[in-house]
Amino acid sequence: MDFVSIFNLTLGELIGVFTAAYALCALGLAMHFGYTGLLNFGQAGFAALGAYGYAIASLSFHWNLWGSFAFGVACAAAFALLLGIPTLRLRADYLAIVTIAAAQALYYAFGDSEWESITGGANGLSQFGTDFYKANPIPEGRYNLGIITLSQDEIWIRLVSWGLVALVAIILVVLTRSPWGRTLKGIREDEDAVRSLGKNVFAYKMQSLVLGGVIGALGGIVFTLASQTNQPTTWVSNFTFMTWTVLLLGGAATILGPVLGSAVFFMFLMLTQGLFEGLVNIGWLPFLTLAQVGQIRYLLVGIFLVLLVVFRPQGFLGNKKEMQFNG
């Protein structure tokens, strides 16, 4: 078994694009759930709207980089308004059911052949990142970064996605410490108490839903820009569940938590992949095939999620008192 290469691949996930994309989506969820107490189970829908919005704007409308980004983000914001208006006045679990249902409906619609000329149907869209990679200032070539070697485009997408993570994290730190953020925490703890202080709870919840959804859309955009492919099957509800795992792993009411959670999550996936494949190859796991290794990993993720919520609900960085999350 090649431990060095497994180790290097695992460390490579620390700066991986998917790690950054999941970190962004989980930061959005931290806004929703950690700081406002909203149960959003449709983060895959927000990310999908970002990704499809970007791809469709650049492929069908021929908009430039900024226009495409803005369109993807605007789609997610509109989705948040659409879902929030009817459900934010209701009990928390209605938002959960409506968001997961809406995200799934979006997934069906994006994969349908009816609008194939725009959405690409079941095959999805590809090659929509031309403008993005044209904007790359790094000269062409392969760069050795110690443990991994990357091309200029691979470095560019990593710079942009982690730049976005840093930007979003800073904005969230500022926001959650502001009076606005304290009001949100108040809503999470006791909605009626905040209402009795004369605050418009509905408006605060709506702002949080839109903001978190937009952050999720950014995650969706960088997720698909990495390989310039956007397939509808990426945006199944499993995407949402993985994002929740990432969030709970790090700590729901923290800013660094989702980032750390995402890094640990992807390093765990890569490490187990390498180890299991190695063990299968040298014949130590005769009852497993290589194809089943991927399945075992998801099995472990599920077990991990259960144990995490049962034994350490506050995650790595959270404060147990702050995160009782009863609703």
Place this chain on the structure above:
Amino acid sequence: MTNATMRLKRSWILFGTAMAVLFSVLMSGAPAAHAATEANTQVRANVHQESSDPSSWEYSIGGSLLLNGKGIKGVTVSAILGSEHYDATTDSSGEWTIAVPKGAEYKVEIVQSTLPKGYKPVNPVLTADLTQTSFAAVLFRFAGQTTTTQSFSDQLTIRIFAGLNFGLLLAMAAIGISLIFGTTGLSNFAHGEMVTFGALLTWLFHAVLGWGVVIAGLVAVLLTAAFGWSQDAFIWKPLRKRRMGLNQMMIVSIGLSIVFRYLLLLFFGGDTKDIAGGGNIIKLGPINTTDLTLWGMLIAVVSLGGVALFLTRTRVGKATRAVSDNAALASATGIDVESIIRIVWVVAAALTGLSGVIYGLELQANWLTGFDILLLLFSAVTLGGLGTSLGATVGALIIGMVVEVSSMFIPNELKYAAALVILIIILIVRPQGVLGKKQRLG
């Protein structure tokens, strides 16, 4: 470490062992059957097989061949990678799934000679990209010849019948969700896996081991009930004792759903299983149905009626409703809440398993069957009003109808989306659900 966490840890280990034993007992029966049905390949013997066995392949490509919403049967679809060909034939609903060994880009085409006369695909050759996902949907479309001979009213009758059937199937599983939600407050995301469990066990007993359909179904229902019992005994009861929050429990159920689903995938493989070959066709006016479907509907109606009688006429049923209304008050009047919850879990799991058995027999089943309909189940429960059994039944019938009737007007692949959109609309207009009471709102 406190006593409670010790107990919890122990019950985890117990549960893990119980599941492992259960699965290994189930699987050890399978190789014997392999010899019996050697002619029909596609039999998953056990997990020790070589990766040349298609049923152990993780990747698959699928879709459905439809003309005006009706499936085209018996057409061969071929996935090509280099010189390797992987074939599948469409079933009566036009659906096909090809299991393939690795994640790559496959060329997918219809074998034109197997198409019925006059059918011409608009896009005969497509690609399926499995480099990022383990499943790719490929949709061939057919142009021209709209040879609809059915009148609108006939079509509507057919769709309503199909909707009734689907609604009844959903209702059995939805009542399960509703009973558990009512008594414990848990939104159980691992509920769909009990549907899958029932369906795949029926496949194992009937198609692999060759047992009679009735025996196979009964044993599958009993085992699903045992599955429900053990979930409550080893997971939910300890968590209730720890006074875990409801949202937290919901996330635990999401984790469990992932665990169960991938266990099912590991043991049963990723291919879609035809359990009973569809049954014998029976004509009822414009409706083409099968004896299996009619039996399934009859069993569903009887068992739904049974649940209604149980809840309204028996002492335990009345106690269940009391616990749903107010657990603390029920406990104060001498009802043993924990044992009621245990009974509810067993009844709910049995009903859900039964729904899976019938679903698998009438249609087909794979490891994702239950997960695919989970959202429809939640929609049904929410639509009817959270926590009421009658509401769940009505909600399920509405969802079933919407799914089937909407496919007359919108593309077939969007019919589930239609049900979800209806859910959202009804929640906007009447948030408490069709039969729910106002005070259930927050």
